[in-house]
Amino acid sequence: MSYPLPFTFHKIKCSVLILLLLFPFYTLLAQTREKAKDAVKDTTTKRITPVRDVEHDIRNESNLNEVVVTGVSRSTVLRKSPVPIAVLSRASMDQQVNSNLIDAIVKGVPGVSAVTTGPNISKPFIRGLGYNRVLTLYDGLRQEGQQWGDEHGIEIDQYGIGRVEVVKGPASLTYGSDAVAGVINMIPYVPAFPQDGFKGDLTQDYQSNNGMFGTSLGLGYVKNDWKYLIRGTRKQAHSYRNHIDGIVYGTGFKEYNFSASAQVNKKWGHTKIAGNIYNNLQEIPDGSRDSLTRRFTKQILDGGDDIKNRPLVSDAELKSYQIIPLHQHIQHYRLYNTSQLKIGEGTIDVLLGGQQSVRREYNHPTLPVQPGLYVVLNSLNFDTKYNLPEFNGLEATVGVSGMYQQNKSKNATDFPIPDYNLFDIGGFLFAKKSFGKIDLSGGLRFDHRNVNWNDFYVGQNPVTGFGKRATGAETAMADLQFPAFNHNYKGISGSLGLTYNITERLLVKANLARGYRAPNITEIGSNGLDPGAHIVYLGNRNFVPEFNLQQDVGFIAYLKNLDISVELFNNNIQNYIYQARLADENGDPVVVVPGNLTYQYQQSKARLYGAEFSLNIHPDHLKWFSFNNSLAYVSGKTGEQYLPLLPPLHFRSEFKISIQQAKGKFSKPYFKLEADAYAAQNRFYALDDTETRTAGYTLINAGAGFTCNNKKQRRIFDLFIQGDNLFNLAYQSNLNRLKYFEYYNSSPNGKSGIYNIGRNFSFKMIVPM
Numbered sequence: 001m002s003y004p005l006p007f008t009f010h011k012i013k014c015s016v017l018i019l020l021l022l023f024p025f026y027t028l029l030a031q032t033r034e035k036a037k038d039a040v041k042d043t044t045t046k047r048i049t050p051v052r053d054v055e056h057d058i059r060n061e062s063n064l065n066e067v068v069v070t071g072v073s074r075s076t077v078l079r080k081s082p083v084p085i086a087v088l089s090r091a092s093m094d095q096q097v098n099s100n101l102i103d104a105i106v107k108g109v110p111g112v113s114a115v116t117t118g119p120n121i122s123k124p125f126i127r128g129l130g131y132n133r134v135l136t137l138y139d140g141l142r143q144e145g146q147q148w149g150d151e152h153g154i155e156i157d158q159y160g161i162g163r164v165e166v167v168k169g170p171a172s173l174t175y176g177s178d179a180v181a182g183v184i185n186m187i188p189y190v191p192a193f194p195q196d197g198f199k200g201d202l203t204q205d206y207q208s209n210n211g212m213f214g215t216s217l218g219l220g221y222v223k224n225d226w227k228y229l230i231r232g233t234r235k236q237a238h239s240y241r242n243h244i245d246g247i248v249y250g251t252g253f254k255e256y257n258f259s260a261s262a263q264v265n266k267k268w269g270h271t272k273i274a275g276n277i278y279n280n281l282q283e284i285p286d287g288s289r290d291s292l293t294r295r296f297t298k299q300i301l302d303g304g305d306d307i308k309n310r311p312l313v314s315d316a317e318l319k320s321y322q323i324i325p326l327h328q329h330i331q332h333y334r335l336y337n338t339s340q341l342k343i344g345e346g347t348i349d350v351l352l353g354g355q356q357s358v359r360r361e362y363n364h365p366t367l368p369v370q371p372g373l374y375v376v377l378n379s380l381n382f383d384t385k386y387n388l389p390e391f392n393g394l395e396a397t398v399g400v401s402g403m404y405q406q407n408k409s410k411n412a413t414d415f416p417i418p419d420y421n422l423f424d425i426g427g428f429l430f431a432k433k434s435f436g437k438i439d440l441s442g443g444l445r446f447d448h449r450n451v452n453w454n455d456f457y458v459g460q461n462p463v464t465g466f467g468k469r470a471t472g473a474e475t476a477m478a479d480l481q482f483p484a485f486n487h488n489y490k491g492i493s494g495s496l497g498l499t500y501n502i503t504e505r506l507l508v509k510a511n512l513a514r515g516y517r518a519p520n521i522t523e524i525g526s527n528g529l530d531p532g533a534h535i536v537y538l539g540n541r542n543f544v545p546e547f548n549l550q551q552d553v554g555f556i557a558y559l560k561n562l563d564i565s566v567e568l569f570n571n572n573i574q575n576y577i578y579q580a581r582l583a584d585e586n587g588d589p590v591v592v593v594p595g596n597l598t599y600q601y602q603q604s605k606a607r608l609y610g611a612e613f614s615l616n617i618h619p620d621h622l623k624w625f626s627f628n629n630s631l632a633y634v635s636g637k638t639g640e641q642y643l644p645l646l647p648p649l650h651f652r653s654e655f656k657i658s659i660q661q662a663k664g665k666f667s668k669p670y671f672k673l674e675a676d677a678y679a680a681q682n683r684f685y686a687l688d689d690t691e692t693r694t695a696g697y698t699l700i701n702a703g704a705g706f707t708c709n710n711k712k713q714r715r716i717f718d719l720f721i722q723g724d725n726l727f728n729l730a731y732q733s734n735l736n737r738l739k740y741f742e743y744y745n746s747s748p749n750g751k752s753g754i755y756n757i758g759r760n761f762s763f764k765m766i767v768p769m
Contacts, residue, residue, distance in 0.1 A: 287741025
């Protein structure tokens, strides 16, 4: 059974820009119809302001009344929510070296880690769980872009984000399937407008290791009740380097972003229309080398390719900004509307969005224009909530949300997943109430998902000799790679938690949450090579949904001279899905496609547990000084085996000096010194040598910055200088996929796989306009 799309996404590519350009003219016309009395009203209180103006928030101080919007039914004061939520400001992200947004979150939020494939591909993990178990949102809209892939990153402009909110733990109650590990909500940057007029910023960013240049221009305009924002960003980099591998061939990228929005605020509420265009050319490394010199080699043949006898990559190619023939081309288009309508004492929140993800992976050197993987994912999302009027201190919300998806393979040669249709819908009830010093909240949700596809045949292209999808009469001579499938998945999720306010500054929190996740498309349907990952995936059509039950306990103290936070969690998962390397009856690895590993999905029980601890010292009598520390630990097993991709014990410490008083033209100068320490990872998924032990390491980083003002103390620019891995340490993260890109049992230098990035300096300037 299929569900036809009510519109075609190829029209959105043009329509999104037309709508965003015409919308301002429509709004100006609408303003002329307003009555004269509206022109003299004070519109300041009607505008939606950012949750927190972090533009100049250089010092990371606690805020007892900080408000969050993620993982809750309506805006909630952070300290009152029993759900573990962390917030990362724009100022914190500006002070770090980041090639992508997820890396910034990893550095700023304990308990968040990332699986990486080079400097521009990072997949978020929360407390040891990732992929489709972490739900990423952009401005509250689900981010849908083939999350199942190992080397598939997040299609978000890092310079356009003003705030990140992270829910650590099951959030299926609010968002449905795929949030069993948590939620990362990336909220666009909205500058503070003191009055009507224009405002903007220009960001210039340079990183020394891979020669990355980043430029981002954002402009905003406010007139009466209307607010318009646009932003354009360009990034490019050549391959990165370290002193073990030299320059790592195939890790360069070029990325382009454009976003625009228009919002109106009235007595009846507010509404916003927004759109984004993302375009990324991302090289694909495979790690092939010369066995003696350890220099990188490149693939130039398809048939008859001998991975151990490829030609060497020249120095010019290693340092070039030109994207190599073997690369990914990822495009993402997003158009959405968010509205809030006031209905008496209650409100209705509505979110409607359409998005398209286009992914091509080019892996044929003899025919560079022919993609190996070419998939187009169309998604329609809806989310409606009614926030009931408060009754005797009880705040309740009822809502329904869902998604329709259609995935199609185009002119490809490899087909790891079938064409499929997905329809998802769920409804929930959430309530919260305070009883003296106790804040109580919780709710229930029911979800239903249908996944289906028709018979999918794969044959051979007589012209190129590569694989192709077979249709019609061609199926008689083709293989049935994906037999037809139609299945429904159902799940009940919920949560119950409380915050006990010992005092306003001493809090104890406890939360019990049940999450639900339907199997993703690769887990139930995969049967082929993912050329970008160099892995053949085999799914299981009989899988049932995952359910997890997580207990969280936390203690938080906002004291005069320091902040303390302790969070403990225990997570039991039923029907946990994971990959296992496929072996034959002799125990030898099964090779379906030469030069590529073969993995089959399994399902069993699993348990994770761990803790996060933070201690931030900021003496009241030494306002220029702060000493911030965090520690995160997680462990987990399925049967006798540790779970895959567990992050090691992670300790981060930051010593920071921030001068509060301006010194001539310079204000808010700061200097910081960081230690980022990872323990050895001896708790790894050792079955069939899927993972190996990873040595511990400590990275030393340092940064400085200031704001330059004119004679009238108006800001001219902000400058941030940051150096990571100052001692150029050679290290491998256990979450770095390139660690396992090795084709020899031994090497002359005793090193195996590819190492992480070496010393890297960042110079970032932000010029306000």
